[in-house]
Amino acid sequence: MKKDLKNKxxxxxxxxxxxxxxxxxxxxxxxxxAFLAAISNRIHLGLDLxxxxxxxxxxxxxxxxxxxxxxxVQEIQQDLKKANLGYSQxxxxxxxxxxxxxxxxxxxxxxxAVNSLLTGNKYANEYxxxxxxDTPFVLTMKPVYETDLDKRTVDEAxxxxxxxxxxxxxxxxxxxxxGLGANEVLVELPGVSDLxxxxxxxxxxxxxxIHAVEGGPFPxxxxxxxxVNGVVPPDQEILTSSGDLAxxxxxxxxxxxxxxxxxxxxxxxAQPGVNSNxxxxxxxxxxxxxxxDKFWDFxxxxxxxxxxxxxxxxxxxxxVIKNPIRDQxxxxxxxxxxxxxxxxKLLRTGALPASLNYIEASxxxxxxxxxxxxxxxxxxxxxxxxxxxxxxxxxxxxxINADLALILNLIILLGIMGLSSWLSxxxxxxxxxxxxxxPGIAGVILTIGMGVxxxxxxxERIREEIRAGKAASAAVDQGFGRAWITIVDTHVTTIxxxxxxxxxxxxxxxGFATTLTVGLLANLFTAVFVSRVIFDAHLNNLKPGEMxxx
Amino acid sequence: MExxxxxxxxxxxxxxxxxxxxxxxxxxxxxxxSWNWKHIGSPVPLGVDFRGGTQLDVKFTNPPDINxxxxxxxxxxxxxxxxxxxxxxxxxxxxISLPEETNEQALDAxxxxxxxxxxxxxxxxxxxxxxxxVDVVGPTVGQQLKTKATQAVLFSMAGMLVYLWFRFQxxxxxxxxVACFHDTLITVGAFALTGREISxxxxxxxxxxxxxxxxxxxxxFDRIRENLRLSRREQLPDLVNRSINQTLSRTVLTSGxxxxxxxxxxxxxxxxxxxxxxxxxxxxxIGTYSSIAVAAPMLVAWQEWRAGKGKTATLPAARKSxx
Numbered sequence: 001m002k003k004d005l006k007n008k009x010x011x012x013x014x015x016x017x018x019x020x021x022x023x024x025x026x027x028x029x030x031x032x033x034a035f036l037a038a039i040s041n042r043i044h045l046g047l048d049l050x051x052x053x054x055x056x057x058x059x060x061x062x063x064x065x066x067x068x069x070x071x072x073v074q075e076i077q078q079d080l081k082k083a084n085l086g087y088s089q090x091x092x093x094x095x096x097x098x099x100x101x102x103x104x105x106x107x108x109x110x111x112x113a114v115n116s117l118l119t120g121n122k123y124a125n126e127y128x129x130x131x132x133x134d135t136p137f138v139l140t141m142k143p144v145y146e147t148d149l150d151k152r153t154v155d156e157a158x159x160x161x162x163x164x165x166x167x168x169x170x171x172x173x174x175x176x177x178x179g180l181g182a183n184e185v186l187v188e189l190p191g192v193s194d195l196x197x198x199x200x201x202x203x204x205x206x207x208x209x210i211h212a213v214e215g216g217p218f219p220x221x222x223x224x225x226x227x228v229n230g231v232v233p234p235d236q237e238i239l240t241s242s243g244d245l246a247x248x249x250x251x252x253x254x255x256x257x258x259x260x261x262x263x264x265x266x267x268x269x270a271q272p273g274v275n276s277n278x279x280x281x282x283x284x285x286x287x288x289x290x291x292x293d294k295f296w297d298f299x300x301x302x303x304x305x306x307x308x309x310x311x312x313x314x315x316x317x318x319x320v321i322k323n324p325i326r327d328q329x330x331x332x333x334x335x336x337x338x339x340x341x342x343x344x345k346l347l348r349t350g351a352l353p354a355s356l357n358y359i360e361a362s363x364x365x366x367x368x369x370x371x372x373x374x375x376x377x378x379x380x381x382x383x384x385x386x387x388x389x390x391x392x393x394x395x396x397x398x399x400i401n402a403d404l405a406l407i408l409n410l411i412i413l414l415g416i417m418g419l420s421s422w423l424s425x426x427x428x429x430x431x432x433x434x435x436x437x438x439p440g441i442a443g444v445i446l447t448i449g450m451g452v453x454x455x456x457x458x459x460e461r462i463r464e465e466i467r468a469g470k471a472a473s474a475a476v477d478q479g480f481g482r483a484w485i486t487i488v489d490t491h492v493t494t495i496x497x498x499x500x501x502x503x504x505x506x507x508x509x510x511g512f513a514t515t516l517t518v519g520l521l522a523n524l525f526t527a528v529f530v531s532r533v534i535f536d537a538h539l540n541n542l543k544p545g546e547m548x549x550x
Numbered sequence: 551m552e553x554x555x556x557x558x559x560x561x562x563x564x565x566x567x568x569x570x571x572x573x574x575x576x577x578x579x580x581x582x583x584s585w586n587w588k589h590i591g592s593p594v595p596l597g598v599d600f601r602g603g604t605q606l607d608v609k610f611t612n613p614p615d616i617n618x619x620x621x622x623x624x625x626x627x628x629x630x631x632x633x634x635x636x637x638x639x640x641x642x643x644x645x646i647s648l649p650e651e652t653n654e655q656a657l658d659a660x661x662x663x664x665x666x667x668x669x670x671x672x673x674x675x676x677x678x679x680x681x682x683x684v685d686v687v688g689p690t691v692g693q694q695l696k697t698k699a700t701q702a703v704l705f706s707m708a709g710m711l712v713y714l715w716f717r718f719q720x721x722x723x724x725x726x727x728v729a730c731f732h733d734t735l736i737t738v739g740a741f742a743l744t745g746r747e748i749s750x751x752x753x754x755x756x757x758x759x760x761x762x763x764x765x766x767x768x769x770x771f772d773r774i775r776e777n778l779r780l781s782r783r784e785q786l787p788d789l790v791n792r793s794i795n796q797t798l799s800r801t802v803l804t805s806g807x808x809x810x811x812x813x814x815x816x817x818x819x820x821x822x823x824x825x826x827x828x829x830x831x832x833x834x835x836i837g838t839y840s841s842i843a844v845a846a847p848m849l850v851a852w853q854e855w856r857a858g859k860g861k862t863a864t865l866p867a868a869r870k871s872x873x
Contacts, residue, residue, distance in 0.1 A: 048822075051680065056691060193679045196662070358658065359688040366680040368609055371641065375820030382818055383811035390807065394551050439751050442823055445815050446758065446830075449808030456807065460800045463552075486772055490765040493713065497706055497761035501754050504702035506599075506695070509754045516758070 005540070008533045015525075016408060019415020022422065042418035046437030046511050049373050051366030052190035053198055054507070056359050057161075059183045063354035064153035065146060066098040070259045072126070072139070073101055078297075079117060085110050091234050099141035101127070106137065154183050156353045161187060161202055168192070168201060184359070188507070193363050203356050208267065209260035212298070213306035213318060216254035217241065224253040235259065239308075241315035254315050256308055261298045266291030272340040275332055281340045282330045292327030300324040376441030383445050384410075387452050395459055397549025401534045402455035405526040409451050412522040413444065413515070434518065437511030447519030450494065454527035457483040462550055472548050476535050480528065487528065491520050554799045561794045561842055562787045562850060568843035572732060579739015586742055594741045597749025597825070598685050600699070602650035602692035604660050607683040608668065610642040610676045619644060619668075626667030628660060637821030650689060657686045699753045706757050707731070710764050718771060721852055726767045729845040733763045733836045740832045741825075752825040759833030762808070766801060767841040773797045774849070786853055790846050805838040 024038040047054050073090050080087055080103075088105020092098060106114050111132055118129050118137060127139040141149075158175055165173045170189045178186040192198055214236055218224040224238045225231075232238060237258045240251050270285045287295055299307075299321050309317040309331045317331050387406065391399035417434040424433040462479030470478065495517050502513035538548065583593035598605045608614075620633050623646065636645040648660045661684060669678060676682065707727060714723035734756060741748055773793040781789065812834060816827035 058690070193682070195684065358686075360686065360691045361658070362685040362687075363683065365609070365677070365682045367677065368607065368681065368683045371609070372820060372822055375818060376823070379815045379818040379820075383814040386810050386814060387807055390810070394803075396551075438822055439754060439826060442815055442819065442826055445811050445819075446808070449811035450762075452807050453804035456803045457800055460803070486769060489717070489768050489772075493710065493764045493768070494758065494761040496709055496713070497757045500702050500706050500709065501757055504698045504705075505754065506750060509750050512751070512754050 002540070005533065005536055008529075009537070012408075012530055012533060016411060019412045019419070022415035022418035023411070025418070025422070039418075042421060043414065044417070044421040044433050044435045045369075045373075046435045046440065046508060047188055047190060047369075048364050048438045048508050049369045049436065050190050051193065051364050051369040052188060053192040053195060054360075054362045054364075055187040055189075055198070055202070056178055056361075057157075057185045057187065057202070057356040058359050059154050059157045059185060060355045060357060061150040061153050061183050062098055064149060065141065067263070067353070068126075068149060069098055069101055069141065072123070074259055075122070076101070076103065076118075076139075079122075080114070083113065083117060085114050085117070087114075089234075099146060101139040103137040103139070108134075150183060153353045154185065157356065158185055160353070161185065164201055165189065168198070185356075191366070193365055195361055195363055199358060199361065203358075209263035209310045210295075211256040211258075211260050211308050211310055212302060213308050214255040214257060216256075216306075217252035217318075218254070219252065221253050224255050227255060239310060239315050241318075252315075254308055254318070256310070256315070260310070261307070262287060262291045262295050266294075272337075273330065275330075278332070280332050281335045281337065282332045283335075283340055284330045285328070287327040287329075289327065295329075296324055296326045372438045373441075376438055380441060380445050380448070383448050387448055391452065391455070395550055397538075398459055398462075398535075401531055401538075402452060402459070402527075404534060405455060405531045406448065406452055408530055409447065409519065409522050409526040410444070412526065413447060413519045416518050416522070417515075434514050435507075435511050436515065437508040439508045439512035440515040443512045443515030444519060446516055447523065450490070450520065451523040451527060453490065454483075454487045454523060455531060457486055458527070458531065459550055462548070466547065466550070472542060472546065473539050476532075476539065476548065480532055484528065487524070491524060495520055552799070553802065557795045557798050559791070559795060559798075561791050562847060565843070565847040568839075568847065572736070572840075572844065575736050575739060576732070579736060579742055582742040583739065594738060595745060595747045597747040597752070598647070598687055599750050600692050600696050600748070602657075602687045602689045604648040604657050604664075604687075605685045606646045606661065606664055607636055608644050608646065608676050609681040610644065610672070612675055613639070613642055614644045614675075616644065619646075619672075622667050622671040623664055626663045626670075628663050628667070631660075631664065637824075641821075643821070650692070652689060657688060661686050695750060699750060702753065702757065703734075706760055710760065714764070714768075717768070718775065721849065722771050725845045725848040725852070726764060726771070728848060729767055729840040730760050730763050732844050733833060733840050734760060736836050737829055737833045741829070744828075746825055746828060749825060751823070752829050755826045755829035756833065759830060759837055762834060763837030763840060766805065766837055767845045769797055769801060769804075770794060770841050770846060774846075787850055790850055794842055794846060801838060801841070805834055809834045 023042060024035065025042050027038050028034050069092055073092065076090050077087075080090075086105070086107060087103055090101065090103045092100060093102045094100060103114070103118075114137060115129070115132050118127075118139065123129075123139065126141055126145050128142055129137065129139055131138045154177060158177065162173070162175050165175060165187065168189070170192055172190055174186065174188040176186055178184040187202065189198060215227045216224065218227065221238055228236070232255075235258050236255055238253055238255055240253055266287050267285050270283050273282045273284045274280070275282050303321050303324065305321055306318050307321055308315045309319075316335075319332065384406070388403045391402045391406075393399070395402060417436060420432060420434040458479050461483045462475050465475035465478045466472075498513040498517045498520075502510050502517075505513060535548070542548070586595070587593050592601070614635070616633055616635065620631070623631050623633065628648065630649060632645075632647045634645055636643040646664055648657070648664070651657045651660070665678070665682075665684075668676070707730065710730065711723050711727050714726050737756060737759065738748070740746075741752070770793060773796055774790055777784075777789050777793050777796075784792075809831070812827055812830040815823060816831050819827050
């Protein structure tokens with residue numbers, strides 16, 4: 001019996017030490033400040049306590065679908081030409097349905113050939129074909145493919161955002177898909193308080209594209225329109241230029257092919273440079289192999305014509321195609337140093353595959369976060385003191401038992417939180433970190449209240465047994481035995497509530513759910529196992545016939 | 551020291567008073583909720599995370615002058631902002647809210663206008679980097695959150711019912727769920743009556759108190775079931791009274807201790823958690839009350855109704871026996 005007891009005590013002390021280490025880590029000293037620094041190193045605070053920015057973005061996946069079908073339109077045109085099949089136009093008839101492509105003007109004789117081209121491997125994966133013979137061919141993107149494309153777009157957006165955020169130098173940013181809605185991304189940046197700066201950095205769609213120039217520069221939009229007799233053809237668009245281009249000094253309008261030749265992810269790398277002859281700043285880029293082929297085709301066919309570099313929807317540079325270019329080229333223009341660096345960086349980190357809308361944006365200033373910590377901790381300390389005093393007064397000697405169990409409960413709770421973040425750091429940010437949020441502090445306070453309830457249940461039972469005449473150790477035995485099921489019941493119901501909250505809740509509420517759950521689980525250990533051990537140790541020291549103080 | 555040495559109160563004798571008490575508060579709450587529905591569009595005022603909109607919480611270094619702030623904000627072109635003091639006076643915090651908009655750009659524009667107005671007039675009196683808390687919530691997110699919150703509450707209730715059905719017989723489960731429903735209704739009514747906002751953290755508090763009220767009811771039911779097994783001859787109302795009396799000490803103590811801790815949270819925990827702690831303060835009191843005043847009488851009433859129809863007059867006792 002004694003040996004058994006010694007083992008149990010050893011176990012408890014081991015757990016205590018482990019959790020203390022979890023909370024404080026390696027202490028640098030014994031001053032109050034050292035303690036505080038150690039804790040804040042270990043315990044991971046939520047945004048509402050440490051301050052930071054919280055954003056929810058919605059990825060406009062329709063943009064990606066648009067880009068994909070635009071690409072396909074080009075390819076279809078090229079393929080049809082290569083196969084010498086005639087057509088009048090390949091378009092996307094409805095701007096609200098970016099996943100539909102229509103091919104018109106195919107002669108009856110060639111209809112079969114076109115059909116087999118369009119149902120060939122290249123397109124069959126992505127599109128369903130309908131129409132033919134008398135009606136225009138219609139390619140509709142398959143829903144399965146579209147869903148997959150949507151998911152890929154969101155994943156790419158997350159990666160790109162991560163790159164951009166890394167450049168901000170934020171420690172421990174959180175970027176992940178947001179469960180509540182479709183195609184939503186959650187971005188949490190601790191310590192960042194300037195919403196506008198963050199938003200503009202993340203959102204810079206700077207989709208860099210190269211378009212063929214059909215006409216321009218025009219001084220006004222009207223003039224641009226006049227050049228095509230008032231109606232802009234569906235495969236062209238009018239864009240403005242920014243910065244000073246071609247000496248216009250203001251805004252010039254260009255008529256461009258709507259579909260880009262190369263864009264975004266076609267650029268493999270980009271470096272800022274300077275043209276030694278003109279002294280103008282340049283961006284020297286290389287394209288991927290595939291894109292290189294496309295670019296070669298385009299530039300070979302258009303020597304002497306202009307091509308425009310479009311960034312973020314406006315024309316940044318226009319150049320004459322002097323020779324066919326394969327995959328290395330440069331964009332030259334009157335860029336500032338900052339613009340050239342920015343452009344290169346954006347090209348390197350890739351353009352966002354689709355545009356982003358902000359549907360929620362919040363920041364918490366660090367001072368307000370600190371206020372919350374102070375208020376929460378005050379409430380916790382008052383709560384603990386009240387409970388400790390009450391237990392001492394009401395249960396006398398056994399009250400000490402309950403209080404020790406309570407304090408150990410808290411240490412274990414905080415220790416587990418600290419250990420989880422230490423483990424997470426070890427595995428390089430993977431794994432699950434328990435975060436302390438403001439509702440989480442409330443969860444700690446609730447754990448105190450509910451935790452000590454377990455002790456009350458046991459002690460009341462013990463009192464009943466003593467009143468019924470049992471001896472000390474039998475009373476203690478019965479007390480623990482018979483209260484056990486009720487304790488489990490109460491813990492299970494609350495933990496189930498917490499689990500549901502965790503599933504349906506957002507950040508701060510999740511923090512509450514995890515803190516409460518961990519606290520209650522720790523309570524099962526302290527209120528039952530540890531309390532029992534303390535009782536046993538005390539019983540060993542009792543003289544025969546003496547009763548426990550309760 | 552002991553509070554209740556040997557209580558022997560006739561709890562069931564008070565059932566009509568209990569019913570009246572519950573009815574008064576439930577009806578009062580319901581009335582205010584329907585009034586709210588007509589005037590503000592929802593049964594209780596909703597927090598910004600549910601209704602959408604813009605909210606800025608600014609901490610000034612000196613006591614803020616609400617009127618001056620209002621002038622500054624209006625001069626910047628923001629007409630219908632609501633501006634009020636937030637929390638303890640010593641915190642110098644002001645809450646500026648803009649109503650919901652149909653799209654996120656408009657919300658953001660409002661935020662920027664307010665921020666620049668404040669910076670223009672009060673630049674030395676608050677720290678725009680660390681002393682401001684901003685929430686801009688678009689309509690889509692608010693709607694999603696409302697749906698999720700409702701689902702969470704419904705799942706919780708359903709889960710409880712299933713759990714109790716396992717542990718006890720169906721009638722116990724129904725009685726406990728009715729008690730929980732009663733608690734939720736009165737707590738939400740309290741929010742309506744005091745004009746407090748319900749945010750996601752408040753929903754978390756409500757789910758927690760549902761769990762807690764369930765606990766409390768289970769403690770009483772456990773004892774009733776144990777006594778039923780031990781004494782088959784006793785009249786049900788007497789047995790239920792005895793069970794409640796036997797568990798009274800434990801019930802009052804556990805609820806009391808938890809109540810003291812959430813009271814500490816309510817008093818010291820700050821304004822951000824105020825709704826949360828209010829829900830728990832009210833909820834724990836009502837949850838304890840309902841186990842005695844709603845769940846237990848319901849059991850007895852059901853049994854008497856069945857007896858009146860000539861069916862067997864005992865409550866189902868043992869589903870799982872406890873050693």
